[in-house]
Amino acid sequence: MRQQKSIFDNIDWPTVSIYIVMVLFGWLNIFSAVYNEAHPSILDATQNYGKQLMWIAVSALFAIIILIIDGKFYEAFAIPFYVLMIALNIGAIFLSRDVKGAHAWIPLGSFNLQPSEFAKLATALALAKYLSSPYIRIAENKTKIIASFMILLPMAIILLQNDTGSALVFASFLFVLYREGLSQNVLIFGFIAALLFVLSLMVAKVYLIIAIVVVLVLTWFTLRRTWRNFLALTVVGCLAIGLVYSVDYVYNTALQPHQKQRIDVLLGKKTDLKGAGYNVNQSLIAIGSGSITGKGFLQGTQTKFDFVPEQSTDFIFCTVGEEWGFIGTSSVLLLFTVLLYRIIIIAERQKNAFVRVYGYGVASILFFHVFINVGMAIGLLPVIGIPFPFFSYGGSSLISFTLLLFILIKLDSYRMYVLR
Amino acid sequence: MxxxxxxxxxxxxxxxxxxxxxxxxxxxxxxxxxxxxxxxANNNVLRYVTQYPARGFVLDRKGKMMVFNQQVYDLMVTPRMVKSIDTTDFCNILQISKDDFIRKMNKARQYSRYKASIFEKQLSAVTNAMLQEKMYKFNGFYTEARSIRMYPQATAAHLLGYIGEVDDKLVEKYPYYKSGDYIGISGIEQSYEEALRGKRGLKVVMVDVHNNVKGSFQNGQYDSTAIAGENLVLSIDADLQAYAEKLMAHKRGGIVAIDPSNGEILTMVSAPAYDPNLLVGRVRAHNYGVLLFDKEKPLFNRAMMAYYPPGSTFKLINALCGLDAGVITSETRFGCRGGFGIGSVYVHCHPHAGPVEVRTAVAVSCNSFYCQTYQAFLGNANYGNTEKAYNEWRNYVLSFGIGRKLHVDLPHELKGNVPTSAYFDKLYGRNHWKFSNVISLSIGQGELGITPLQMANTTAIIANGGYYYIPHVVHAIGNRKYLPKEFTTRQYCKVAPEHFFAVQDGMQKTMEAGTARGSAVKGIVMCGKTGTAQNPHGKNHSVFVCYAPRDKPKIAVAVLVENAGQGAWFAAPIATLMIEKYLTDSICQASKAKEKKMLDAIIVPLAKDTATNIDD
Incomplete structure (x- = not known):
């Protein structure tokens, strides 16, 4: 039933093409960002760009292996893989090298494995497996609790690794849950909570509470005046006010000093261009100075001369902006949009619920990375270290994104056969 | 689902x-x-590095080097790169204390940890060599070549002037300059600044975040090279200048020598002089202070800025005014009975045969003759009244370049003082003053204030028989013969040429049989006039003006030696020695005794020279 003539049968070529374009363009930008005149060859294995080529090769190999392996494997091993990744991530806390305060890397010879990158993949698979199981209904509280647990567990572990960025990505699974039937109120509440968090850092609490009360009272008049609605509004109001008051606590105790500073800088509470605001400022200068057409390949001064920190990893978008200008940045973002649309189309055309849920997982993870990474580079979000998919230098992230995408491509290639 | x-x-x-x-x-x-x-982004990455041009050299009229550039070395430090170094060794080489070291390091750190700044200015080549030997041990330090002015002749400090860093005011006034640039502050360094400074170049380089230079910006598209300043050839005779300064050692006063045929200044001395090398390099600040507070005021350029009463040398002008105005002729004789009196005023004269006409009056410097000449001038009915006559006389004097600026090509020239009639109106009341009130002007005393430069220029006018060229020190700039029009145009005084002959005769007679006969030099026909300027502050000033040879004047000299008594005692021997030296390039045997006497004479015992010379 599942016999394919070739492993490339039914492959979604548009997705693969976008993937190849992005990886190669990313590689060019890494070359440019850390270009070293002593090592002018893009193939020089002692430099990041040479190494990235190796990672591209390894990723290609993984992609082919994925296409060779029977698709049933992923569904069957989703849960064991998830358990393994949880274990590895717990291990990373203890085994890891300390890189800028984070304990997210397990040294494997000359390569440092970042298990949190793979935890996203594992979670996406496991969540898909769970939600696509027979008799599982998202409307049931038990399902909600177990699904939440599956997401929050790796998130918590990664938070313990001090890798806030990677932990935040797990919030993207909200989209998956929403697609599978979770009330839209969850998205709205999430959004309002985030908004209140930011606002309470910016505006005096008294005004915020007055605003909340006013909004609730106005809402009350638009609703039918039943006890039920009154009660609901009161609860919402209490929660909102409670959140406003808990922000200070979270802000002062849960966040680390550098995170607080980054938030302060973003909110304009502090202009510290030499300290916490340095990265964002230099990143903005790099992107902004690219103008419409950019400075040209290898001509970026901000990135090449180290003004932008982490220019080949978290801030790789700066090189795109500086050397390729607005044309480059908007093209890359549009390409991502096309990719996201394509993934959603792939997900929606599945007859198999596992593949659909997984597809939404892939789209959500990619979107969240772009959202956080670009938002940070253009100064709309605080500085959170998180790779730009397919572009950022790094073996773990490139391989994990490749696996993420190609597993979907592989699973999608069965869409003609599977009848369940 | x-x-x-x-x-x-x-x-x-x-x-x-x-x-x-x-x-x-x-x-x-x-x-x-x-x-x-x-x-x-440009601000981050681009650094505009100024390329400093070499400042032009200064040569004397014979091509002798007077000012050149010496390589010195600014020691730069990049604090971030300084790792454990042997500070004791380092401080020993620089001859600074450990506290100095710490202070300087802190200052550099305050400026920037990543950018290089000056640790120590203007190290000599010797110190630099010692430092270079061990530079590999002193991480974070490097030296940068700079140039300072050096003066091989060690003369003419006032004339050459000096350069210094521009201050904020100058930067505001002249946008060409940037903070840290050097500019001529006095002397020819100031007046020929534009020719000497050359043109600055600019190099645009790219730096990385640690301020390491990464290469030129866009292949040097925006770079410009520095163009060296032009050499300046002066009209000064360096040998004569040095000789004059030697003669003026331990004396106070001023000397100016001019070539009457073209207005070129051959020598300009202000005594006491100082070695211009004292005011460069690391010792400058110290020495400047010492010189500034020296009670003999060595920094003051007496040759152009000091007002002296001209004394009897002024009689030449009064004689010429009288002749031109027609109040006397070359044959007019006035009697002298040991002086001249009018009302309660009496001007003494020394014993001589009389009555005298103008030639003899010059030669023997008869006071009575000039008092009567001046009386005749101010009393001349043609002018109407004393005030009008006085104004006419004043115009005559001004036409000799006295009481106004000559516009010599040096800064800080002062105009001297010839009182206006308004001055006397104020003093005595309008129409309430007459000849007897201003009688001292007839013999060059009173309110007159004249600079040695003006005295020399007046002498040149007499030598030329009625005209002069604006005195100047420039002979050529670079390879082009530089003579702006104002330096090649004859400036005529109000006295007609035919009246000069009698006065020139008198001046020759002064040397041959008159007051300066002791200073005559065999074989050179000189014309001179002594002066003994009374001054309220002490002993008389010794003044002498002369030129030679009479037929084709090549040099006109004015010498003023403060508080040295009669003109014949000091000023005349010094002036004639200079003329002899300039015209014959030697001092004949007969003049040797005179020379030795002048060289040895100490009128002002100068305080021990506390200014120190450059460090090696």
Whole structure:
């Protein structure tokens, strides 16, 4: 039933093409960002760009292996893989090298494995497996609790690794849950909570509470005046006010000093261009100075001369902006949009619920990375270290994104056969 | 499995799309609309490195080097790169204390940890060599070649002037200069600044975040090379200048020698002089202080800025005024009975045969003759009244370049003082003053204030028989013979040429049989006039003006030695020695005794020279 003539049968070529374009363009930008005149060859294995080529090769190999392996494997091993990744991530806390305060890397010879990158993949698979199981209904509280647990567990572990960025990505699974039937109120509440968090850092609490009360009272008049609605509004109001008051606590105790500073800088509470605001400022200068057409390949001064920190990893978008200008940045973002649309189309055309849920997982993870990474580079979000998919230098992230995408491509290639 | 899922998909895609749209709009704003980031990026990466041109040399009229540039070395430090160094060794080489070291390091750190700044200015080549030997041990330090002015002749300090760093006021006034630039502050360094400074070059380089230079910007498209300053050839005779300064050692006063045939200044001395090398390099600040507070005021250029009463040398002008105005002729004789009196005023004269005409009056410097001449001038009915006559006389004097600026090509020239009639109006009341009130002007005393430069120029006018060229020290700039029109145009005084002959005769007679006969030099026909200027502050000033040879004057000299008594005692021997030296390039045997006497004479015992010379 599942016999394919070739492993490339039914492959979604548009997705693969976008993937190849992005990886190669990313590689060019890494070359440019850390270009070293002593090592002018893009193939020089002692430099990041040479190494990235190796990672591209390894990723290609993984992609082919994925296409060779029977698709049933992923569904069957989703849960064991998830358990393994949880274990590895717990291990990373203890085994890891300390890189800028984070304990997210397990040294494997000359390569440092970042298990949190793979935890996203594992979670996406496991969540898909769970939600696509027979008799599982998202409307049931038990399902909600177990699904939440599956997401929050790796998130918590990664938070313990001090890798806030990677932990935040797990919030993207909200989209998956929403697609599978979770009330839209969850998205709205999430959004309002985030908004209140930011606002309470910016505006005096008294005004915020007055605003909340006013909004609730106005809402009350638009609703039918039943006890039920009154009660609901009161609860919402209490929660909102409670959140406003808990922000200070979270802000002062849960966040680390550098995170607080980054938030302060973003909110304009502090202009510290030499300290916490340095990265964002230099990143903005790099992107902004690219103008419409950019400075040209290898001509970026901000990135090449180290003004932008982490220019080949978290801030790789700066090189795109500086050397390729607005044309480059908007093209890359549009390409991502096309990719996201394509993934959603792939997900929606599945007859198999596992593949659909997984597809939404892939789209959500990619979107969240772009959202956080670009938002940070253009100064709309605080500085959170998180790779730009397919572009950022790094073996773990490139391989994990490749696996993420190609597993979907592989699973999608069965869409003609599977009848369940 | 849910069947109705279109809604959720739309919401999710909508969120994706909206977020990315917001980002694209934001990118459009920062990349396309807001231009400030381009400037910020350039500001980050571009460094404009000034290429300093070498300042032009200064040569004397015979091509002798008077000012050149010496390589010195600024020691630069980049604090971030300084790791454990042997400070004791380091401080020993620089001859600074450990506290100095710490202080200087802190200062550099305060400026920037990443950018290089000056640790110690202007190290000599010797110190630099010692430092270079061990430089590999002193990480973070390097030396940068700079140049300072050096004066191989060690003369003519006032005339040459000096350069210094521009201050904020100058930067504001002349936008060419940037903080840290050098500019001529006095002397020819100031007046020929534009020719000497050359043209600055600019190099645009790119630096990385640690301020390491990464190469030139756009292949040096915006770079310009520095153009060295032009050499300046002066009219000064360096040998004569040095000789004059030697003769003026331990004396106070001024000497100016001019070539009457073209107005070129051959020598300009202000005594006491100082070695211009004292005011360069690391010792400058110390020495400047010492010289500034020296009670003999060595920094003051007496040759152009000091007002002296001209004494009897002024009689030449009064004789010429009298002749031109027709109040006397060359044959007019006035009697002298040991002086001249009018009302309660009496002017003494020394014993001589009389009555005298103008030639003899010059030669023997008869006071009575000039009092009567001046009386005749001011009393001349043609002018109407004393005030008008006085104004006419004053115009005569001004036409000799006295009481106004000559516009010599040196800064800080002062105009001297010839009192106006308004001055006397104020003193005595309008129409309430007459000849007897201003009688002292007839013999060069009173309110007259004349600079040695003006005295020399007046002498040149007499030598030329009625005209002069504006005195100047420039002979040529670079390879072109530089003579602006004002330096090649004859300036005539109000006295007609035919009246000079009698006065010139008198001046020759002064040397041969008159007051300066002791200073005559065999074989040179000189014309001179002694002066003994009374001054309220002490002993008389010794004044002498002369020129030679009479037929084709090549040099006109004015010498003033403060508080040295009669003109014949000091000023005349010094002036004639200079003329002899200039015309014959030697001092004949007969003049040797005179020379030795002048060289040895100490009129002002100078305080021990506390200014120190350059460090090695």
């Amino acid at each position: 849910r069947s109705d899922s279109g809604n959720q998909r739309t919401v999710i895609l909508g969120i994706f799309t909206i977020v990315i749209l917001i980002y694209i709009v934001r990118l459009f704003y920062i990349q396309v609309i807001d231009n400030s980031y381009v400037a910020s």
